[in-house]
Each structure stands twice: as structure tokens, then as C-alpha cells.
Amino acid sequence: MxxxxxxxxxxxxxxxxxxxxxxxxxxxADPCEVASKASMDCLNRNNYDRDKCLDFFxxxxxxxxxxxxQRKADRRAGKx
Numbered sequence: 001m002x003x004x005x006x007x008x009x010x011x012x013x014x015x016x017x018x019x020x021x022x023x024x025x026x027x028x029a030d031p032c033e034v035a036s037k038a039s040m041d042c043l044n045r046n047n048y049d050r051d052k053c054l055d056f057f058x059x060x061x062x063x064x065x066x067x068x069x070q071r072k073a074d075r076r077a078g079k080x
Contacts, residue, residue, distance in 0.1 A: 032063035 014031065030036060039060050042053035050057075 031067050032060060035060040035063045 035056070039053055039056035042056045043050070046052040
């Protein structure tokens with residue numbers, strides 16, 4: 001495990017606001033950008049030793065999963 005603090009970002013930002021804030025509409029807006037950046041920073045700090053950053057990767061996967069579930073629920077409810 002790395003010597004940096006564990007990631008706390010598990011809940012994604014509201015994806016609709018993420019897309020609306022961008023000046024150009026793009027499929028690449030990511031409400032989990034903070035968790036993604038934290039995992040990349042961890043890799044950079046630890047010379048790309050993935051084993052030291054597993055908690056950061058898991059936090060990103062959890063965030064992404066919650067985001068996808070939120071999008072699915074919104075599509076089913078007819079609001080997207």
C-alpha cells in the first residue's frame with residue numbers, strides 16, 4: 001500500500017452537471033475525473049508499481065460503477 005492517504009472519492013459528481021459545464025459537448029466528460037487523477041498521481045509517485053495503488057484503482061472502479069448505475073436509472077426514468 002502506498003504512503004499517501006487513501007482516496008475518499010467513491011461517489012461520482014452529477015454527470016449531467018459535468019456535461020453542462022463543458023463548453024464543448026463531448027462523450028469524454030468524466031464525473032470520476034478526481035478519482036482517475038488520484039490513481040494516476042499514485043502511479044507517478046510510486047514509479048508505476050500498480051500494487052501500491054490498488055486502493056486508488058478500486059475507488060475509481062467504485063465511482064465509475066455508481067456513475068453507470070445512475071445513468072441507467074435516469075434512462076429508465078426517462079430523464080437524461
